[in-house]
Amino acid sequence: MQTAEKQEVVVVVTKKIILFFLMSIGFVSYAQNDSLKVYKKKILEAVEVDLLLGYYNQEGIHASVTGGVGNEELENFAPTVVVNIPLNEDDVLTADFGFSAYTSASSSNGNPFNTGASSGERDYTGGGGGDGSGSGGRGPRGSPWVASTGASRKDVLTAINLSYVHATDDRNRYWSSNIGSSFEYDYQSFGFGGGITQLWNEKNTEISLKAQVYLDKWLPIIPTEIHEYELYGSDFLFDNQSYFSGVSVLNSSGASVIGYLPSNYSPIDDVKRNSYSFSLGFSQILSPRMQFSLVLDVVKQEGWLANPLQRVYFSDRTNYYVGNANSISNYENSSNTDVFHLADDIERLPATRLKYPFGMRLNYYVNEYLVVRSYLRKYLDDWGIYSNTYQLELPFKFNMNWKLTPSIRLYDQTAADYFAPYNEHLSTDEFYTSDYDLSAFSSYQIGGELVFTDVLSEYNLLSLSLKKIGLRIQNYQRSDGLSAFSVSTNFSFVLD
Numbered sequence: 104m105q106t107a108e109k110q111e112v113v114v115v116v117t118k119k120i121i122l123f124f125l126m127s128i129g130f131v132s133y134a135q136n137d138s139l140k141v142y143k144k145k146i147l148e149a150v151e152v153d154l155l156l157g158y159y160n161q162e163g164i165h166a167s168v169t170g171g172v173g174n175e176e177l178e179n180f181a182p183t184v185v186v187n188i189p190l191n192e193d194d195v196l197t198a199d200f201g202f203s204a205y206t207s208a209s210s211s212n213g214n215p216f217n218t219g220a221s222s223g224e225r226d227y228t229g230g231g232g233g234d235g236s237g238s239g240g241r242g243p244r245g246s247p248w249v250a251s252t253g254a255s256r257k258d259v260l261t262a263i264n265l266s267y268v269h270a271t272d273d274r275n276r277y278w279s280s281n282i283g284s285s286f287e288y289d290y291q292s293f294g295f296g297g298g299i300t301q302l303w304n305e306k307n308t309e310i311s312l313k314a315q316v317y318l319d320k321w322l323p324i325i326p327t328e329i330h331e332y333e334l335y336g337s338d339f340l341f342d343n344q345s346y347f348s349g350v351s352v353l354n355s356s357g358a359s360v361i362g363y364l365p366s367n368y369s370p371i372d373d374v375k376r377n378s379y380s381f382s383l384g385f386s387q388i389l390s391p392r393m394q395f396s397l398v399l400d401v402v403k404q405e406g407w408l409a410n411p412l413q414r415v416y417f418s419d420r421t422n423y424y425v426g427n428a429n430s431i432s433n434y435e436n437s438s439n440t441d442v443f444h445l446a447d448d449i450e451r452l453p454a455t456r457l458k459y460p461f462g463m464r465l466n467y468y469v470n471e472y473l474v475v476r477s478y479l480r481k482y483l484d485d486w487g488i489y490s491n492t493y494q495l496e497l498p499f500k501f502n503m504n505w506k507l508t509p510s511i512r513l514y515d516q517t518a519a520d521y522f523a524p525y526n527e528h529l530s531t532d533e534f535y536t537s538d539y540d541l542s543a544f545s546s547y548q549i550g551g552e553l554v555f556t557d558v559l560s561e562y563n564l565l566s567l568s569l570k571k572i573g574l575r576i577q578n579y580q581r582s583d584g585l586s587a588f589s590v591s592t593n594f595s596f597v598l599d
Contacts, residue, residue, distance in 0.1 A: 145192045146270050150598035152567065153185040155201070156591065163539075163585035164437070166209035166247060168326075170414040170446065171525035171537030172435050173247025174208040175585060195268045203260040208249075211256030213412050214327040215245030215443050216346075216425070243350070244426045245443035248436075260287040275302045279313075289412070292319040298382075311384040319376040323411040328445045332365050350425060352445070357428030362421065367448040367530055376406040392468040402458040414446035415535050416526040435525070444526075450536045452521060458484040462492075474498045482516075488541070490516035508552045515545040539583050546585075550577035560597075567596035 163175030183201030190196055250256060264283030270276070280297040298313035325333070327346060335342040340361060342348055351359045379402070386396040416422070424431055426442030433439050462480040469475060480492035491514070498508040519541040521534040528535040552575040562569040573593040580586050 143192050143272065144274075145189055146268065146274075147187055147189040147195045148597075149189065151187040151570065152596045152598065153183075153187075154594040154596075155181075155183040155185065157181040157183075157589065158591070159587065159589045161579075161585060161587035163581075163583070165525075165537075165539040165542075165583055165585070166212070167410070167413045167450075167536075167538040167540070168209040169212050169215070169247035170416045170444070171539060173212065174250060174437070176208040176250065177205060179203055179205040193270050193272070197266045197268075198264070200263045202262070204257070205260075206257040208256070210258070210412065211251040212245070212247060213251075213324055215247070215249075215251050216243035216327060244441040246426070246430075246440045247443065248438075249440050258288045260285055275306070276300065281315075289322045289324045290319065291322065292317055294318070296380075307388040309384075309386040311382075311386075313380075313382040313384075315378075315380045315382075317376075317378040319378070319406075321371070321374040321376065321407055321411060323371050323374060325371075325411050325449055326414050326446050328363075329365055329368055329414075329449060332368060333370060337364060347425075353424045353426075353428050353431065353442075355422045355424075355431060357431055360423070363423035363445055365445075365447055367417070371407055371411055373407050373454070376404065376408060378402060378404045394464075394466045396464045398460075398462040398464075400458070400460045402456075402460075404456040404458075405454060408454065408456055409450040409452040409536065410538070411449050413450040413536070413538060415448050415450055415528055415537055416444065417447045417528050417530040418526055419529050419531075420447050422526070447530065448535075450538065451534050452536060453486070453534055456484060456486055458482070472500050486541075487518070487520035488516055490514065503558050504556055506554045506556070508554070510548075510550055510552070512548040513545075514547070516543060518543040539585070542583060544582045546579065546581040548577055548579045550575065552576075563599075564596065566599050568599055570595040570597050 157180070159177070159179040159181070161175060161177045164173070165171050166173035166175045181201060181203040183199060185197065185199040188196045188198070245251065262283065262285035264281060266279065266281035269278045277300040278297070279299070280295075282295040284294070285292045294315060294317040296313065296315035298311060300309060300311040302309045331339045331345050331347055335345045339345045340347050340350070340352065340363065352361065352363045354360045354362075380400060381402075382398060382400045384396065384398045386394065388394050423445045424434075424442050425445060428442070430439045430442040434442060434444060460480060460482045462478065464479075465477045467475045474497070476496040476498065478492070478494040478496075480490075480494075482488070482490040482492070492512065493514075494510065494512040496508055496510040498506055500506045519536070521532075521536050522541045523535065523537060524542075525537055528537070552573055554571055554573045556571045557569040560568045560570075571593075572595070573591075575589075575591045575593075577589045578586075579588070
């Protein structure tokens with residue numbers, strides 16, 4: 104073969120080799136990309152289902168519905184179902200549905216007289232003419248210390264929420280959004296929001312931004328005596344259709360009078376309550392054992408921020424009662440079961456509120472059995488409340504399956520500018536409340552959580568594999584006499 108022909112053959116063979124090599128690289132590259140696509144770790148591997156059950160019980164002596172004095176007994180039962188659904192490797196949809204069923208002695212006394220306003224069904228257990236010598240005037244009985252059998256004594260709050268999370272391929276950025284709604288007999292809420300979380304520095308540093316909007320609406324329920332005044336005007340004590348027609352109203356001496364008039368009352372002019380929140384979070388792994396995080400929130404509320412069911416009493420106005428005249432002098436004692444102080448007005452608060460909470464966490468890994476979690480939160484708002492929260496948790500692992508987390512939480516706050524106890528407000532004040540949640544108090548909460556994790560998925564229910572079971576118990580004590588106990592359980596399953 105001639106040299107020129109040989110060179111041509113070599114060139115052709117060389118081109119084929121190069122082409123084969125390039126095709127091989129392309130195939131390998133495609134195979135690698137396809138492999139990455141197939142085996143990329145998912146945010147969530149399988150559908151997870153959480154069943155949560157919560158029970159809460161409280162007692163107290165400063166019921167806000169009856170103006171800062173009275174029975175605060177409350178029981179609440181709250182089951183919730185949460186379903187986490189992986190849509191693909193990068194996206195997760197979470198849906199949760201739950202309801203909260205409660206009975207409340209305080210709320211029941213929106214109408215403390217055991218029948219509905221304007222129903223005409225009144226229990227006349229009174230005695231003589233209301234001159235202070237007998238049991239009082241004709242009319243229904245009530246007391247801030249006795250739960251009424253009215254419709255407002257119990258309610259069910261129903262809530263549903265949907266959230267969506269998307270992660271980038273490198274898992275360094277997460278986008279989230281949510282939407283939800285809840286409703287109960289006198290309140291409706293609709294909310295939506297979103298956020299972004301960015302990780303870098305080999306996932307040792309994290310910054311998150313979140314925004315949330317709640318567009319809420321009151322379906323106002325007001326105290327019976329205020330309702331009748333609004334319905335029938337200044338003659339409501341005499342109108343034949345009024346609940347108070349023919350009822351003896353008593354003064355502080357127990358004498359029957361006709362002067363009661365909640366003249367400070369004016370109708371609610373805005374039933375909306377909107378809230379807008381913005382949250383900035385920062386987290387940093389300081390060492391293989393220590394993590395630090397900060398959270399700063401800004402919350403703005405506007406609309407009707409008071410509770411229309413909560414009464415207020417003025418110290419510069421005459422006191423008026425319905426019921427047993429002999430019990431008036433003992434009104435603030437729980438032994439009073441048959442006389443009720445008629446309201447001067449409902450709670451009134453500013454139409455705007457700004458809140459500025461700031462929190463810090465420091466977690467320290469002691470060893471494979473113990474972690475120390477600490478939390479500090481500062482709060483202030485333009486209503487005059489300043490508060491501090493201190494919390495410590497000590498998760499302790501016994502083995503691969505069992506973990507116990509004892510915890511303690513300490514809290515203190517100053518009173519809002521508009522708070523005063525029962526019967527201590529002035530009628531000349533622009534804003535007023537006797538809700539002890541806005542008073543100065545301190546509190547502590549102690550408890551713990553016991554969690555069993557089914558590491559080997561040994562337990563199954565139909566197509567559900569048990570992931571973990573949690574039991575949490577908390578005891579809460581407040582310096583104003585409020586005490587509460589709660590217990591909750593969490594059953595987590597993975598759908599096979």
